[in-house]
Amino acid sequence: MTQLFKKIVSAIKPDSFQLLIIVVLFYSFNNLKISTGLDTLSPGQPLYGNQTLISQGRNFELGFFSPGNSTNSYVGIWYYGSPDDKTVVWVANRESPIRQISNNSRLVLSEDGSLILYSGFDLLWTTNSSVANKGLLLDEGNFILSDGLSVVWQSFDYPTDTWLPGAKLGNNKSLILTSWKTSDDPAPGIFSFGMNSSGNPEFFIWKNSQKILWRSGVWNGLEFDSFPTDQTNFRYTGNDQEKYFTYNVSIFLTSRYVMTYDGRINQWVRTENQNWRIYSSQPADYCEIFGQCGPNGVCNINMAPACGCLNGFLPRLLDHWLAANWSGGCIRSKPLQCSSIEFSNTSGVSMPANSVSSNLESDQICRYACLANCKCNAYAYNDGKCSIWIGDLLDTRETVGDRNSQTNLYIRSSEVLLLQSKDKKQANVLVAVFIIIPLFICISLTYILWRVWRRKHNKKEPGERSENLLYLNLEISSKQNADSDSITTSSPPGSERKVFNLPQFSFSSISAATNNFSPVNKLGEGGFGPVYKGNLLGGKSVAVKRLSKRSGQGLEELRNETVLIAKLQHRNLVRLLGCCIDQDEKILIYEYMSNKSLDHFIFDPSKQSLLDWRRRVHIIDGITQGLLYLHQHSRLRIIHRDLKASNILLDDELNPKISDFGMARIFGGDELQANTNRIVGTYGYMSPEYAMEGLFSIKSDVFAFGVLLLEIISGRKNTGFRNSDCLSLLGYAWELWKADKVLELVDSNLDIPSSFLPLRFIQVGLLCVQESPADRPTMSDVLLMFSSEHIQLVSPKRPAFTSGGSLGSGIDKGANFTMNNLTASVIDGR
Numbered sequence: 070m071t072q073l074f075k076k077i078v079s080a081i082k083p084d085s086f087q088l089l090i091i092v093v094l095f096y097s098f099n100n101l102k103i104s105t106g107l108d109t110l111s112p113g114q115p116l117y118g119n120q121t122l123i124s125q126g127r128n129f130e131l132g133f134f135s136p137g138n139s140t141n142s143y144v145g146i147w148y149y150g151s152p153d154d155k156t157v158v159w160v161a162n163r164e165s166p167i168r169q170i171s172n173n174s175r176l177v178l179s180e181d182g183s184l185i186l187y188s189g190f191d192l193l194w195t196t197n198s199s200v201a202n203k204g205l206l207l208d209e210g211n212f213i214l215s216d217g218l219s220v221v222w223q224s225f226d227y228p229t230d231t232w233l234p235g236a237k238l239g240n241n242k243s244l245i246l247t248s249w250k251t252s253d254d255p256a257p258g259i260f261s262f263g264m265n266s267s268g269n270p271e272f273f274i275w276k277n278s279q280k281i282l283w284r285s286g287v288w289n290g291l292e293f294d295s296f297p298t299d300q301t302n303f304r305y306t307g308n309d310q311e312k313y314f315t316y317n318v319s320i321f322l323t324s325r326y327v328m329t330y331d332g333r334i335n336q337w338v339r340t341e342n343q344n345w346r347i348y349s350s351q352p353a354d355y356c357e358i359f360g361q362c363g364p365n366g367v368c369n370i371n372m373a374p375a376c377g378c379l380n381g382f383l384p385r386l387l388d389h390w391l392a393a394n395w396s397g398g399c400i401r402s403k404p405l406q407c408s409s410i411e412f413s414n415t416s417g418v419s420m421p422a423n424s425v426s427s428n429l430e431s432d433q434i435c436r437y438a439c440l441a442n443c444k445c446n447a448y449a450y451n452d453g454k455c456s457i458w459i460g461d462l463l464d465t466r467e468t469v470g471d472r473n474s475q476t477n478l479y480i481r482s483s484e485v486l487l488l489q490s491k492d493k494k495q496a497n498v499l500v501a502v503f504i505i506i507p508l509f510i511c512i513s514l515t516y517i518l519w520r521v522w523r524r525k526h527n528k529k530e531p532g533e534r535s536e537n538l539l540y541l542n543l544e545i546s547s548k549q550n551a552d553s554d555s556i557t558t559s560s561p562p563g564s565e566r567k568v569f570n571l572p573q574f575s576f577s578s579i580s581a582a583t584n585n586f587s588p589v590n591k592l593g594e595g596g597f598g599p600v601y602k603g604n605l606l607g608g609k610s611v612a613v614k615r616l617s618k619r620s621g622q623g624l625e626e627l628r629n630e631t632v633l634i635a636k637l638q639h640r641n642l643v644r645l646l647g648c649c650i651d652q653d654e655k656i657l658i659y660e661y662m663s664n665k666s667l668d669h670f671i672f673d674p675s676k677q678s679l680l681d682w683r684r685r686v687h688i689i690d691g692i693t694q695g696l697l698y699l700h701q702h703s704r705l706r707i708i709h710r711d712l713k714a715s716n717i718l719l720d721d722e723l724n725p726k727i728s729d730f731g732m733a734r735i736f737g738g739d740e741l742q743a744n745t746n747r748i749v750g751t752y753g754y755m756s757p758e759y760a761m762e763g764l765f766s767i768k769s770d771v772f773a774f775g776v777l778l779l780e781i782i783s784g785r786k787n788t789g790f791r792n793s794d795c796l797s798l799l800g801y802a803w804e805l806w807k808a809d810k811v812l813e814l815v816d817s818n819l820d821i822p823s824s825f826l827p828l829r830f831i832q833v834g835l836l837c838v839q840e841s842p843a844d845r846p847t848m849s850d851v852l853l854m855f856s857s858e859h860i861q862l863v864s865p866k867r868p869a870f871t872s873g874g875s876l877g878s879g880i881d882k883g884a885n886f887t888m889n890n891l892t893a894s895v896i897d898g899r
Contacts, residue, residue: 110204115175120140123149125859129158133170139254141166144176144186144194144222145255146210156345158210158231158325159224162186162194178204182221184214197224205859209235215858218861229255232262232326234415237312240266246328264314269426269456270305272296272314274334274351282332283352283361284464286419287426288314289451289476293807294419294468295357297349300324301337302702324348346412356466359422364396364461367418371467373811379462380413382481398461403483407443412436412479420449420478424456439481447480535564537573538582538658539606541646572647576654579603583613592665595715595729602661610661611646615654616813635811637703641695643728659728661816663721666728668714682821687779690829691725692717693855697848699727700767708765710735712755712773714780730796734765753787753797757869758842768842772869774851775837782830784816799838799868806835806865829858834863 110116110125121132130149134157135142143162147155167174167188175598177185182201186194201214201221210233214222224235230248237244245263250256260282261275272285288305303316318324323339352358355375356368362376363385369375374395378384378488382399424884428437435455439445448457462480471592582603583590590601598617604610638644647657667688670676680688692712699707710732718726756772758764776787779802787798795801805811815827833854839845844866846854854862 086094086502108206110176110178112178112202113178115177117172117213118170118174122204122206122212124206124208124210128208129206131206131212133167133174135170136255139166139253141168141254141257142170142174143167146206146212150343153222157255158229158233159212160229160255161224163229163257165193165250166256167193178202178214182214182216184222196222209233211236215861221865230258230328232319234324235315237313238263238272239311240264241311241313244313246326246334248330248332251330258330259333260328260330260369262326262334264312266305269424270307270312270314272334274328274332276332283357283359284422285351287424287456295352295353295466297336300348301336304701313538349655360464362395362465364463365399365401366395367465367467369467379418379465380415380484401483405443405446405481405483409481409483410440411482412439412448413482415478415480417468418478419464419466419468420456420476421447421458421462424449424458426454426456428453429455436479439479445481447478449476449478451476494828534573535683536572536578536647538578538603538611538647541572541574541605541609541611541658542607571645574647574649574658576649576651576656576657579613579649579658581657582611586615590648595731603658610663612659612661612759613657614657616656637699637707637730638705639698640724641691641694641726642698643726662718662726662728664719664723666715667717667719667725667781670719671714671781672786677784677816680723682819682825683826685819686830688717688719688723688725688823689778689781690855692727692774692777693848693852695725695727696770697852700848705735706767708767709770709773710734710759711751711754712770712777714777717777751894756842757840766842767847768845771837771845771848771851772842775834775845775868778834778837782816782827783814783816788886797870799870802831802835803868806831826858829854829862832862832865835868836862839869840869841866841867 071603083579102653108122109323110122116122118133121130123130127149129146131146131152133142134142134147134155136144136157137154143166144158145155146156146159147157161176165186167186171189171368173184174188177187178201179185182199184196184198184201185192186811196214198214198221200216202217203215204212205215206212209225209723212224213220222882225233227243228236230246232238232246238246239678240548245261245550248258248260250258259277261278261725262272263275264676265273268894271287273281274283276282283295285296286621290305292303300322301316301318306312322650325337325725327335329335334351335347338348338742339345354370355361356370362368365382366376367379369377376395378399381402384395385397385400389418427438429438429450430453432450435448435450435457438455439448439457442457442459444459446458446460446462448455448531450456465478580586582605583601584604586599586601590603591600592600592612594600595614598615601613601615602610603613643662644660645657646660647658649658654822664670670680671685696712697708699709709727712727716727716729718728720726722890754773754776756765756769760826776799779798780787783798783802785798790799802811802814805814811831812828814831815821823829833846833851837845837851854860
């Protein structure tokens with residue numbers, strides 16, 4: 070083509086300028102790589118070799134490429150804006166390359182719903198899917214095929230060598246990473262990375278799908294032994310259908326995991342100048358290679374030789390001492406007897422491979438579980454999970470100084486201790502040692518603790534000096550780092566300003582700020598007691614919640630609750646500023662919300678017009694963000710348990726803030742659901758599984774959010790239908806949905822812009838209030854439904870409490886619940 074162009078130019082006469090322009094345009098058109106500029110592939114519109122799809126946010130690009138120096142071509146996904154050496158994250162036809170790309174090489178979405186790659190007339194690759202009528206490249210790097218309602222196929226279900234945020238990696242054979250053959254050949258290589266198919270969840274690197282080269286260590290709910298998690302938020306999901314991990318990273322960080330062709334799992338992060346660098350690489354050292362020191366051996370990278378034996382074991386072969394060969398590992402110094410009941414505590418080591426785990430109540434029960442099996446060599450107990458090891462202990466490493474060294478490994482001892490009952494004197498000594506002396510120590514410690522408690526409550530320690538609420542500086546407090554747990558207070562002029570984890574204010578200063586708790590300063594009253602407006606010397610205000618004596622909350626529970634709420638840092642959560650504990654007085658100080666609560670607006674006909682559609686959408690988004698933080702992004706998973714309109718406060722700019730954590734519960738680790746014998750909450754917002762059985766989880770909050778969402782859109786209370794054909798707002802909305810008249814639910818006072826779709830908000834609300842918790846979305850799903858209008862929503866099932874009886878008929882007589890404005894609460898010990 071270039072030679073032809075030169076000949077044409079040389080033949081053009083000077084006065085043939087127009088012809089020259091035509092030739093230049095023709096040449097440029099034939100050499101230009103065309104980007105469709107769209108993210109969608111439709112039937113009848115093939116993607117050719119010089120075209121690409123670009124995701125909506127311009128994060129990823131899909132098209133044809135040739136890796137490195139290879140002459141083969143493939144269809145893949147790479148980061149948008151990559152140079153010629155593309156950062157490829159997924160390859161479709163990695164086993165069937167295009168040997169010679171042509172103008173007729175194309176990716177087609179067929180009429181029957183399959184995605185097909187052709188090279189001329191040859192079919193090279195297909196998804197074998199059906200029904201799909203649209204292909205879409207998402208900003209997460211996932212290419213999906215959709216039938217208009219749901220996803221029927223997605224590239225995230227068939228990863229190649231790269232794991233992206235949001236994608237699954239699990240025990241399914243398709244959900245593993247397989248390395249490229251070489252740096253220029255995407256064909257499957259000999260190394261793979263994935264999750265074990267059985268046993269405790271952990272990651273492995275395999276060679277040829279069988280030989281283990283490396284393992285991450287067991288997931289304990291927060292982290293792994295040998296897989297860094299400080300830049301990555303891992304999440305494990307396990308049920309009867311599937312088991313998998315997903316992860317996400319900060320919105321300011323771009324990251325990916327890659328299984329390399331030389332057998333490493335690398336985490337790459339993109340720097341500020343858009344270059345990629347390796348953040349972590351596993352295995353990181355010699356000791357992290359699986360089983361380096363053989364059975365019952367232990368590896369220490371800081372020692373020479375690195376291999377040694379666990380307590381009670383000796384090297385199997387003499388040349389171990391010369392570090393020539395540790396494949397044989399170690400054997401017991403004495404044979405293990407079934408009557409052996411003693412264990413040696415080995416700390417500072419990683420947990421060996423191939424453990425058998427179960428949830429047990431205590432360390433002692435876990436010990437007995439090991440003793441019950443003569444082949445049990447060791448056990449470990451951590452956070453309710455008992456792990457025992459049958460047979461040899463494989464792949465153990467020294468982790469002195471490591472963050473995971475707090476779990477102790479108890480190795481069964483070969484020594485058998487015998488009690489000689491014939492020797493009466495010895496028996497008496499043992500009784501004194503093991504019974505009388507510990508009992509005396511326990512009684513003494515109990516008395517000492519009681520004295521300390523008395524002194525602590527009768528006289529405040531210097532570090533707990535009460536502060537003057539009138540001098541609280543809100544401007545300094547609001548400018549502090551969002552990650553800080555401390556709150557700064559100002560002292561009277563001339564004195565030193567101090568920083569406390571949570572200030573304790575004097576009762577006299579609080580009384581002065583509230584004008585001696587004057588009824589004029591009273592803002593309202595909830596299940597815990599009245600709330601007053603407190604006026605500070607600087608002209609600012611705070612909200613003072615005075616807990617009534619009948620609230621049932623004790624001193625220690627109050628301390629725990631205040632520390633918890635003080636650590637919650639989010640713009641959509643009301644901030645706790647301090648507390649007061651003075652004899653029988655228990656008071657909490659919160660930031661002041663001038664516009665009171667949401668129910669003052671949406672349920673008051675005279676104020677409903679102040680919340681137009683855009684403001685209501687903004688409030689819904691803020692509540693969604695706040696709940697998502699509590700459920701997923703805070704330091705511990707927190708269930709609010711009393712989400713309702715009166716607990717959504719509005720600041721000066723009508724920004725929503727979730728308040729009243731009096732009934733909140735903390736979930737830790739893998740805990741997903743809990744049960745309580747005391748039902749506390751608000752009529753109309755309690756989920757059916759909580760109201761009927763006392764079961765609560767994050768899906769309980771999702772149900773309350775769904776009720777609140779429908780109330781915001783309609784301007785009507787859920788419980789305001791007692792004299793109508795419907796039991797509640799949920800029943801009314803469901804009847805309108807079935808009759809295809811659901812838009813009649815929208816508040817008639819609202820003037821909705823054409824750019825908003827109220828139908829989507831109503832459908833999300835109905836999805837959140839479905840009968841079964843499994844059918845309800847999570848708050849991260851809700852946020853995705855609101856932010857991605859191209860995602861098709863499933864049709865909701867019948868909501869709870871729309872037919873038969875009433876909520877009260879299913880609750881135990883000892884339960885506590887209230888109407889829409891008050892909350893009767895009983896604090897469960899955390």
